[in-house]
Amino acid sequence: MDLSIIIPTKNEEKYLGQTLRSIKDQKTKLKYEIIVADAKSKDKTKKIAKDFGCKIVAGGLPGTGRNNGVKVAKGKVILFLDADTKLPPGFLKSNYNEFIKRNLIGGGCKLAFTSNNLAYKIYSFIINSLMLITQYISPQMSTGGFFVKKEFHDLINGFDEKIILCEDYDYCKRISKLGKIRLLKSKKVFTSPRRFEIIGKWNMGIQYVKIFLYRTFHGEIRDNRFNYQFDTIYKK
Secondary structure (H helix, E strand, C coil): CCEEEEEEECCCCCCHHHHHHHHHCCCCCCCEEEEEEECCCCCCHHHHHHHCCCEEEECCCHHHHHHHHHHHCCCCEEEEECCCEECCCCHHHHHHHHHHHCCCCEEECCEEECCCCHHHHHHHHHHHHHHHHHCCCCCCCCCCEEEEEHHHHHHCCCCCCCCCECHHHHHHHHHCCCCCEEECCCCCEEECCHHHHHHCHHHHHHHHHHHHHHHHHHCCECCCCCCCCHHHHHHC
16 A cells, blocks of 8 residues: 555544545555544534545544544555635645655645635745744654655654644644654645635734744643634534
């Protein structure tokens, strides 16, 4: 198995089908599997996953779900995706090949939103710029589109499941001590702007700044002090 694609879910019937369809529509010779780590969905999420032939394991918060997915993964390389992402044509072939050719242990994907709203274009530019700059210092990659060699995930014991927010940044920081993590130059991963639409475009930006400052001066976030509405976001 070349690749294991792991997607944490909770009540994702609105988005999961299009995410899985975008994977199935990829033209690639890669041998891959899709693993859905479901956090007790009460809608049709698990049925959709089964209809697409996915493996289903127990989930929880995103870090827990990703760890549980890796435990049953057969691929030498893991691709972490979110349930509301869409892969453009040629994504798997181009990004996987670049990841292997550059001999990386971790590779983040550039982000784009599925909306053409100017605010989202600004946000994606800022996010991609931060990933581009920090890759040489202390990589800050989103695991909404992240390749990693399974052996290195195992060496750091995966995600810290006690971290409530930004567990992916902590993950990248720890794994970067073992080898090179870079932002991939190939195709972007497209994601829904639902978090911004629920919380508010600029309110979300302010929240991100607060989270960044807290992590900078106090360390990782191990409680929900920012009242991040996981359930509300999952249900939309």
